Amino acid sequence: xxxxxxxxxxxxxxxxxxxxxxxxxxxxxxxxxxxxxxxxxxxxxxxxxxxxxxxxxxxxxxxxxxxxxxxxxxxxxxxxxxxxxxxxxxxxxxxxxxxxxxxxxxxxxxxxxxxxxxxxxxxxxxxxxxxxxxxxxxxxxxxxxxxxxxxxxxxxxxxxxxxxxxxxxxxxxxxxxxxxxxxxxxxxxxxxxxxxxxxxxxxxxxxxxxxxxxxxxxxxxxxxxxxx
Amino acid sequence: xxxxxxxxxxxxxxxxxxxxxxxxxxxxxxxxxxxxxxxxxxxxxxxxxxxxxxxxxxxxxxxxxxxxxxxxxxxxxxxxxxxxxxxxxxxxxxxxxxxxxxxxxxxxxxxxxxxxxxxxxxxxxxxxxxxxxxxxxxxxxxxxxxxxxxxxxxxxxxxxxxxxxxxxxxxxxxxxxxxxxxxxxxxxxxxxxxxxxxxxxxxxxxxxxxxxx
Numbered sequence: 259x260x261x262x263x264x265x266x267x268x269x270x271x272x273x274x275x276x277x278x279x280x281x282x283x284x285x286x287x288x289x290x291x292x293x294x295x296x297x298x299x300x301x302x303x304x305x306x307x308x309x310x311x312x313x314x315x316x317x318x319x320x321x322x323x324x325x326x327x328x329x330x331x332x333x334x335x336x337x338x339x340x341x342x343x344x345x346x347x348x349x350x351x352x353x354x355x356x357x358x359x360x361x362x363x364x365x366x367x368x369x370x371x372x373x374x375x376x377x378x379x380x381x382x383x384x385x386x387x388x389x390x391x392x393x394x395x396x397x398x399x400x401x402x403x404x405x406x407x408x409x410x411x412x413x414x415x416x417x418x419x420x421x422x423x424x425x426x427x428x429x430x431x432x433x434x435x436x437x438x439x440x441x442x443x444x445x446x447x448x449x450x451x452x453x454x455x456x457x458x459x460x461x462x463x464x465x466x467x468x469x470x471x472x473x474x475x476x477x478x479x480x481x482x483x484x485x486x
Numbered sequence: 487x488x489x490x491x492x493x494x495x496x497x498x499x500x501x502x503x504x505x506x507x508x509x510x511x512x513x514x515x516x517x518x519x520x521x522x523x524x525x526x527x528x529x530x531x532x533x534x535x536x537x538x539x540x541x542x543x544x545x546x547x548x549x550x551x552x553x554x555x556x557x558x559x560x561x562x563x564x565x566x567x568x569x570x571x572x573x574x575x576x577x578x579x580x581x582x583x584x585x586x587x588x589x590x591x592x593x594x595x596x597x598x599x600x601x602x603x604x605x606x607x608x609x610x611x612x613x614x615x616x617x618x619x620x621x622x623x624x625x626x627x628x629x630x631x632x633x634x635x636x637x638x639x640x641x642x643x644x645x646x647x648x649x650x651x652x653x654x655x656x657x658x659x660x661x662x663x664x665x666x667x668x669x670x671x672x673x674x675x676x677x678x679x680x681x682x683x684x685x686x687x688x689x690x691x692x693x694x695x696x697x698x699x
Contacts, residue, residue, distance in 0.1 A: 321502070329497040336489065360492060365699065367496045369639035371503040372567040385569030389641045393698075 309334075313379040321370060332363060339363075339387050346391045349478025350398060361390045399471055430480050438473035445470075506566045506638040510559070510631065517630030517654075521623045521661055529619060529665040538669065546591055547663035547674055550584065554656025554682055555627070557581030558649050562631060565646040566638025588675050595671035607670040613677070616662065620681045621688075624658025628689055632696040640697045647693020648686045655685030 313331060320328030336359065343358045365386050373382045431439050444450040444458065456466040532538060539545045557580030564570050599607055631650035640646045659678045668674060 320497070323500045325497050325500060329493060332493045332497060336493075356489075360489065363489070363492060363496065365639065367499065368503075369568070369699070371505055372639045374567075381569045382567075385641050386639065389568065389639075 310378055310380060313383075317370075317373065317379050318375055321373075332366070335366075335383060336363070339383070342384065342387050343391055345482045346388070347394060347478065348481055349474045350394065354394065354398070358390055358394045361394070362387050365390060395475070430477055433480050434473060434476060438469070438476060441469055441473050442477070504637070506634070507563050509637045510563060510566075510634040513630035513634035514559075514627060514657075517626040517628075518657070520626035520630075521658065524622060524626070525661050525665065528622075529662070531664050532667050534667070535664065538667075541669070543591060543594070543671060544669050546587060547666065547669075547678070548660040550587060550591075550675075550678055551656045551658070551660025551663060551682075553580045553584045553587065555653050555660060556656075557584065558653035558656065562635065562646065562649045562653060563638075565642055565649060566635050566640050568639045568641050570640070570642055570646075588679060591671040592675045595675075599670070599672065604672055607672040608676065610668045610670070610673040610677075612666065612668055616666070616677060616681070619665075620655075620658055620662050620678075621685065622658075623661045624654040624681070624685045626654075627657045628654030628685060628692075632689070632692060635697055636699070639699055643693040643697040644690050645693070646697055648690035650693070651686040651689020652682055654689065655682035658685065 313335065316327045316331035316334070320331055339362050340355065340359050343355045343362070347355055347358060366383070369386070373379065431442055434442065441455065441459070444455060448454075450458065452463050452466050452470070455470070456463045459466065461469070561581075595607070596604065628650055631653055632647065635646060635650060659681055663674070663678075666674065
């Protein structure tokens, strides 16, 4: 389903709670189950510039008490937030990423009074998202075992003969420094535990955890840079 | 789906949180009351106040502190919102005047005094009192500022804490100046500034823990 000029020609600047344009419901919009029938939807956030303006309208209306606009706003920003969180914290795993997304939503609500109407919404949103991602890393820094188990799904099975051929994951690992790569591979190929790693590399368990956390974080960064 | 429920729940909350600026100014007023109380109980106005403050360089003593304290209000509020980094642009005028005023006062006094007198003016007679009293007068402002700033969403806690520290130091010093009888700029310029810098450090150290959200 595409947005025709009809949608654009209708009043894009009117507050969301004013009915009058029953634009076509966006395919796949998880919020629209019943809502599309009502026909009071504001223009959907399509291209980047439209989205900026739409968010600003919705959030502004939301702060003036428009519940529906608030709901639309929150639902619409989630995929974008999720994308940012995954890009920056992918190494921590999918469930952690979802937790962060929830944290961001809660923060948007708790700190909604810190956005000024005359400013664009995106920088404000992104700043909150970045802050929560950093906070997640800070809180989870010691639990390095979580990330690698999540990553294990994407890494080749231990018995693969030459896993480097054409494998995304191995390409990413290949870009790690040799010491970190060895670390990660020891876990993946041999199922080494923190204790094993500590013994094998002659370091303390605490140091092994730190190295593992750094390696995983680096993997996340590399993966992101390879995606972008 | 949990996220769905969360969204529904959040969107139903139509309450309007107070703007940070209001909470902040209220908190500062409260901090001011506490500091004023400490001042009255522990120090008291200098007895020669009516005469002494006629001299411009003496009148500048509390002004120095006020320049810092007042000058930090807007930066603190700017920092209390996400994405402050993009908004922090230069010169807040009161803060910018502070080094200028300080330099002028120092310059005049250095010219006035000869070599031997300078050192004793710098050391003064009431340094121990200053070192104890000034932080005590500053802390209520600093604590009040930090508590109020928690209502915001600060993404640069060290900087914000530092600004709150300078704010507290500024107001603390301004209050202290009403008691202090050391009128040589060679004393009060370096020491008042040092006190403010120290409070800035305290605020910056407290920032990350105090301003988390």
